[in-house]
Amino acid sequence: MSVGTRTTAAETQPSYLADKRGLGEWFSTCDHKKIGLMFLGWTVFALLVGSLSGVFPVAKSLGGRGLEPRFIFEATTYHRLLLLFLFLVPALPSVFGFFLLPMQLGARNMALPALSRFSLRFYVIGLVLILVSMFTGPIATGWTLAAPLSSTDPGSFILVAAGLFCATLSWFLTGINIFVTVHYKRAPGMGFFDMPIMAWSLYLTSYMLIAVGVLFGVVIAYLAASRAGDVGLFALNPGLWTDYFWFLVTPSVFFALLPGMGVVFEVVAGISRRAVVGYRMVVGAMITLLGLSFLTWGVYLAGQGQGQDPTTTLVFSAISLLTAVPVALLTYGLLATMNQGSIAGDGPDTFMVGFLLHGGIVCLMGVFLASPAPGAYLGTTMFVSTQLDYLVWGGAVFALLAGLHYWWPKMVGVEYSREVARIGGIFAIIGLNLALIPRLIMGTQGVAQDMIAFVDGPAGLSELSALGWLIATLGMGVVAGNLYASTWSGRKAEANPWGAGTLEWRTDSPPPEKNFETPPEIEGAYRY
Amino acid sequence: MTGSALLSTWFPEAASTHAASVDEPFYWIYFAAVCFLALFMGLVLIQLRVYRRQDRDQLGAVTGRPNPVFVTLWVAAAMGLALFGFITGLPGFINQTTPPWGAFEIDVTASQWAWEFTYPNGHVADTLHVPVGRPIRLNLGSTDVSHSLAVPALRVNKAAVPGREVQAWFEVTTPGTYALQSNTFSGDGFADMRSELVAHAPVDFGAWMEEVSDIFKGRTLVEVGELLYTRHGCAACHSVDGTKLVGPSFKDLYGYEFDTIEGARVLADDAYIRQSILEPNISVIAGYQPIMASFTGIIDDREIEAITAWFKTLSSKGGAAPDAQEEN
Numbered sequence: 001m002s003v004g005t006r007t008t009a010a011e012t013q014p015s016y017l018a019d020k021r022g023l024g025e026w027f028s029t030c031d032h033k034k035i036g037l038m039f040l041g042w043t044v045f046a047l048l049v050g051s052l053s054g055v056f057p058v059a060k061s062l063g064g065r066g067l068e069p070r071f072i073f074e075a076t077t078y079h080r081l082l083l084l085f086l087f088l089v090p091a092l093p094s095v096f097g098f099f100l101l102p103m104q105l106g107a108r109n110m111a112l113p114a115l116s117r118f119s120l121r122f123y124v125i126g127l128v129l130i131l132v133s134m135f136t137g138p139i140a141t142g143w144t145l146a147a148p149l150s151s152t153d154p155g156s157f158i159l160v161a162a163g164l165f166c167a168t169l170s171w172f173l174t175g176i177n178i179f180v181t182v183h184y185k186r187a188p189g190m191g192f193f194d195m196p197i198m199a200w201s202l203y204l205t206s207y208m209l210i211a212v213g214v215l216f217g218v219v220i221a222y223l224a225a226s227r228a229g230d231v232g233l234f235a236l237n238p239g240l241w242t243d244y245f246w247f248l249v250t251p252s253v254f255f256a257l258l259p260g261m262g263v264v265f266e267v268v269a270g271i272s273r274r275a276v277v278g279y280r281m282v283v284g285a286m287i288t289l290l291g292l293s294f295l296t297w298g299v300y301l302a303g304q305g306q307g308q309d310p311t312t313t314l315v316f317s318a319i320s321l322l323t324a325v326p327v328a329l330l331t332y333g334l335l336a337t338m339n340q341g342s343i344a345g346d347g348p349d350t351f352m353v354g355f356l357l358h359g360g361i362v363c364l365m366g367v368f369l370a371s372p373a374p375g376a377y378l379g380t381t382m383f384v385s386t387q388l389d390y391l392v393w394g395g396a397v398f399a400l401l402a403g404l405h406y407w408w409p410k411m412v413g414v415e416y417s418r419e420v421a422r423i424g425g426i427f428a429i430i431g432l433n434l435a436l437i438p439r440l441i442m443g444t445q446g447v448a449q450d451m452i453a454f455v456d457g458p459a460g461l462s463e464l465s466a467l468g469w470l471i472a473t474l475g476m477g478v479v480a481g482n483l484y485a486s487t488w489s490g491r492k493a494e495a496n497p498w499g500a501g502t503l504e505w506r507t508d509s510p511p512p513e514k515n516f517e518t519p520p521e522i523e524g525a526y527r528y
Numbered sequence: 529m530t531g532s533a534l535l536s537t538w539f540p541e542a543a544s545t546h547a548a549s550v551d552e553p554f555y556w557i558y559f560a561a562v563c564f565l566a567l568f569m570g571l572v573l574i575q576l577r578v579y580r581r582q583d584r585d586q587l588g589a590v591t592g593r594p595n596p597v598f599v600t601l602w603v604a605a606a607m608g609l610a611l612f613g614f615i616t617g618l619p620g621f622i623n624q625t626t627p628p629w630g631a632f633e634i635d636v637t638a639s640q641w642a643w644e645f646t647y648p649n650g651h652v653a654d655t656l657h658v659p660v661g662r663p664i665r666l667n668l669g670s671t672d673v674s675h676s677l678a679v680p681a682l683r684v685n686k687a688a689v690p691g692r693e694v695q696a697w698f699e700v701t702t703p704g705t706y707a708l709q710s711n712t713f714s715g716d717g718f719a720d721m722r723s724e725l726v727a728h729a730p731v732d733f734g735a736w737m738e739e740v741s742d743i744f745k746g747r748t749l750v751e752v753g754e755l756l757y758t759r760h761g762c763a764a765c766h767s768v769d770g771t772k773l774v775g776p777s778f779k780d781l782y783g784y785e786f787d788t789i790e791g792a793r794v795l796a797d798d799a800y801i802r803q804s805i806l807e808p809n810i811s812v813i814a815g816y817q818p819i820m821a822s823f824t825g826i827i828d829d830r831e832i833e834a835i836t837a838w839f840k841t842l843s844s845k846g847g848a849a850p851d852a853q854e855e856n
Contacts, residue, residue: 069718069719070716073716140715142713144713148690149673149713152715239674273581273587274589274590277594278593281594317614321610324606332599336594338575339579339592340588341588342582342587345580345581353569356568356569356572357565364565367561368554370610370613371557371614372621373618373619374550375621376550376624376685378685380712441537444538448709454719499584526590528587
C-alpha cells in the first residue's frame with residue numbers, strides 16, 4: 001500500500017478550479033467545493049473585521065485618548081457579534097460541511113445544491129447588513145442584545161437584527177443541507193458507521209444548526225418587533241429575552257467545539273495513518289455531547305445572575321459536570337489513535353496541538369464555572385468572557401487552521417511550507433496564551449466581563465495582554481501569508497500527501513468538478 | 529508586578545467570611561486542572577514524537593481497540609475532577625443562599641448609572657457603609673435594566689434585576705474601603721457605575737450612623753425640606769413646577785389664599801402647612817380629594833419647619849427664606 005495510488009477520477013478531467021472560471025460562474029455556482037471556498041473567504045473576513053473591532057478596547061486599556069466610552073461599547077458589541085454569530089458557529093460547518101462532506105461520503109455534490117448557494121447568499125447578506133449598521137448607526141447594547149437596552153439604543157438596531165436573522169437563516173439552511181446529504185448522498189454501501197468522524201461531527205452539528213438557526217431567527221424577529229412597534233413578547237417582559245438568548249446561544253456556542261473536534265480526529269487519523277480507535281465510543285460520546293449541550297445553558301444564565309432560584313442553578317451545574325464523561329471519551333479516543341501510529345509531523349499537527357490545548361482550557365474552565373461558589377463569583381467577570389475568547393481563537397480558529405493545513409493540498413492543489421507553518425503556529429499559541437492568561441487573572445481579580453478598556457485590575461496585566469495579542473497576530477499573519485503564498489509558489493500536491501485513509505484523498509488534488517468518476521468502493525471509514 | 533506574584537495572586541485580598549469558600553475551591557480546582565491539562569498535553573506531545581513517521585510509506589498499527597482499563601481510569605479521573613469541583617464549591621454557595629437572622633438590612637437600588645443605598649433609618653447614600661463583624665443583608669433591585677452588584681474583595685456578586693428582589697449577604701472581616709461595581713453591561717454610562725464599600729469598625733459605624741441620622745447636620749433648612757420631599761415620596765402627588773397632580777402643587781402655595789372643599793377660605797401659612805401634614809384631610813383645597821395619609825409621628829416639628837422654609841422658596845409670596853437671608 002503506497003501513498004497516492006488510488007484515484008478514481010479520470011486523469012483528463014480538469015480540476016474544479018480550472019473548470020468553468022470567471023466571476024459569473026463563482027456567483028451562480030452550485031458546486032459544493034466552490035461554495036465551501038467562498039464560505040472560507042467570507043467567514044475569515046468576518047473574523048478579521050470582528051478581531052479588528054476588538055483592537056479599540058485594547059487601545060483604550062493602554063491609555064488610548066479620544067476613545068469615548070460609547071465608541072468602546074460599540075466596538076465591543078460588534079467584536080462579539082461578528083466573532084460568535086458570523087464566525088464561531090457557522091465557520092467550521094459551512095467551510096468543511098460544503099467543501100469536504102460530499103467528498104468524504106463519496107458523493108458528487110451536496111444533496112440540495114441550489115440550497116448551498118442560498119446558504120452562502122444569506123450569510124453574506126447578513127454580514128453586509130451588520131457591517132452597514134456600523135456606518136449608519138452602530139449599536140452599543142453588548143453582544144447579548146439585552147432587551148430593555150436593545151429597545152432604547154439609538155443605533156440601527158433593526159439592521160443588526162435583520163443581519164442576525166439572515167445569518168441564522170443561513171445556519172438553518174446549511175444544517176438542512178448537511179442533514180439531507182448525510183442521509184441520501186452516502187456512496188453505495190456506506191453505512192452510518194462507515195462515515196469518517198468528521199462527517200459524523202458535521203451531521204450532529206446539523207441538528208444544532210437546524211434547531212437553533214430557526215428558533216434564533218424567530219426570537220430576534222420578535223425582539224426587533226418589540227423595538228419597532230412595541231409589540232411582541234419582549235415588550236411585555238424584557239427579562240424573557242435573556243432566558244431565550246442563553247437557552248439558544250449557550251448550546252450553539254459551546255457545541256462549536258464539536259466540528260473542531262471532528263477536524264482534529266480527521267487530522268490525527270490521517271497523519272497517523274490509523275483508523276480512529278474506539279470509533280463507536282467516539283460517535284456515542286459526540287451524540288451524548290449534543291444532548292447535554294442543550295441542557296447546560298442554565299449555568300450561564302445563572303452566571304449572569306438573572307435571579308434564578310438556587311436549586312435550579314445547582315441542577316444545571318450538576319448536569320453540565322456530566323459533560324466530563326463524553327469529553328474524556330473523546331480525548332481518550334484521540335490519544336489512543338495517535339498511539340502506535342505513523343505520524344507525519346510538520347503541517348497540521350501544530351494547530352491540532354493548539355486546538356487541544358485551548359479546547360482543554362475551555363473545558364477545564366467549565367469546572368470552575370460549574371463549581372457553585374466560585375461560579376457565582378466568576379459568572380459575570382472577565383473570567384467568563386475569556387472563556388469565549390479561548391473558544392473563538394483557541395478553539396474555532398485553531399481547528400480551522402488545523403483543517404486548512406490538512407486539506408489545503410486538496411482544496412487548492414498545492415503544498416505550503418510546513419516549516420513556516422510550524423513557526424507561525426507556535427508564535428500564535430504563545431501569543432494567544434500571553435494575551436488571555438492575564439485576562440483570566442483580571443477576571444478573578446473582579447474586572448467585569450468584556451471590560452478590558454476600563455480596568456482597575458493589577459498593573460501591567462493589560463500591557464502584557466496587549467503584547468500577547470501582538471505576538472499572536474504576527475504568528476497568525478505568518479501562517480495566513482504562508483498559505484496565501486503557496487497558491488502561486490507552492491509545489492503541486494499529490495492526490496494523497498498524508499497517506500490518509502478517507503475517501504476525499506482518493507480523488508485528485510484539487511478534485512475535478514464531479515469529484516469521483518465512479519462511486520468509490522467502501523471498506524469502513526478509514527482504509528489504508 | 530513580578531512573575532511570582534502573577535502566579536500566586538489570583539484574587540484580591542480577602543475581606544469577608546465568605547471569601548475563603550470561593551478561594552479555596554478555586555485553588556483546589558486550579559491545581560487539579562493544571563495537572564490534568566499537563567498530563568493530557570504531555571501525552572499528546574510525547575506520542576507525536578515517539579510515533580513520528582520515519583519514511584514516507586511507513587504504516588503503523590492501522591486499527592486498534594480502546595483499552596478498557598485506561599478508558600475507565602481516564603473517565604473516572606475527569607468525572608472525579610468535575611465532581612470534586614462541584615462538591616468543594618457547594619458549601620459556600622448554600623451558605624450564600626440564606627441570609628442569617630438579625631442581619632443588618634440595606635436596600636440597594638441600581639439604576640442607569642448610579643447606586644442608591646437606603647438604610648433602615650431612611651438615610652440614603654451613594655456609597656455603601658457597613659459595620660465589620662456583623663452580617664449585612666442587601667435587598668437588591670433595579671429601576672430600569674439589569675445590573676449587578678459586585679464587591680471583589682468580599683467575593684460578592686449578585687444580580688439586580690428590574691421587577692425582582694434579589695438578596696445578597698456578607699460579613700466583612702477587615703475595616704477598609706473596597707471597590708464596588710456593576711458587572712452587567714447597562715448602556716453608555718456603564719463604566720461610571722462604580723462606588724465604594726466602606727467597612728467601619730463597630731464603634732465607628734455607630735458614630736457614622738448617628739452622624740448621618742441627623743439630617744440637619746451640614747444642611748440648610750431649605751435643603752432639609754427638599755430632602756424630606758424626596759425621601760417621603762411626596763413627589764408622587766405634589767409637583768414643584770405648578771403641574772396639577774393628585775394633590776396641589778407646592779409652587780406658589782405658601783402665602784396664597786385658597787377655597788376649601790367646604791367652601792371656606794384659607795391662607796396657606798405656617799399653621800395651615802403644619803395642619804396639612806399632620807391632619808391633612810381637615811381642610812382640603814377645592815378641586816382635590818381628601819385622601820392624603822397623615823404624617824403624624826413620621827415628620828416631627830423641626831422637619832415641618834424645614835419643609836415650610838423650603839415652601840417659601842418655591843412661592844412668589846414666600847418672601848426670602850431665612851437661610852437665603854443669612855447668605856445674602
